[in-house]
Amino acid sequence: MDREVLRGSGRLCPAEIATAIGVFPGRTESLGNAVREVKVGWAATSHMGPSISSLRPHAEAVGAKDGDVLRLVFDRGARSVSTSKFTASPGIPATYLAEVLGISEADVTRARLAQAIFAEEAGLEVALDRRGDTTFTAAARSFLASIAEAHHG
Numbered sequence: 001m002d003r004e005v006l007r008g009s010g011r012l013c014p015a016e017i018a019t020a021i022g023v024f025p026g027r028t029e030s031l032g033n034a035v036r037e038v039k040v041g042w043a044a045t046s047h048m049g050p051s052i053s054s055l056r057p058h059a060e061a062v063g064a065k066d067g068d069v070l071r072l073v074f075d076r077g078a079r080s081v082s083t084s085k086f087t088a089s090p091g092i093p094a095t096y097l098a099e100v101l102g103i104s105e106a107d108v109t110r111a112r113l114a115q116a117i118f119a120e121e122a123g124l125e126v127a128l129d130r131r132g133d134t135t136f137t138a139a140a141r142s143f144l145a146s147i148a149e150a151h152h153g
Helices: 003-007 015-020 056-061 093-101 110-116 121-131 134-152
Strands: 027-031 038-042 069-075 080-086
Touching: 003 056, 015 038, 056 080, 093 110, 093 134, 110 121, 110 134, 121 134
Parallel strands: none
Antiparallel strands: 027 038, 069 080
């Protein structure tokens, strides 16, 4: 969260998210939400890519403040998006990864991590490094080291 979201500004939306919900250049989708619908659009002439409407009411509804992380979960089938405040600390890797992946801590495994980032288990570490998400990668590497240690210990 930053001041722009809290001010009510729309944001750029990653093209991967837009295309996953059926938004391409020249198209807009309205996604249902209990607080207020969310629009994801991609102007036909945009050189910036897709955008998402203001998330301010959603942030306010979950008590998010400047510096918090607002999690959006898109449901293609239901044409909806749910919002929540992400609260896990990367200092507790299994808990953090479980919350990121939306699964229980017991289900966090090497295989699930690989599946979540569309990687082969054998190439998981390389795939993590390519992602560019340093917080997720650090938590995943710490978790992987802990399970390797437990397995060899």
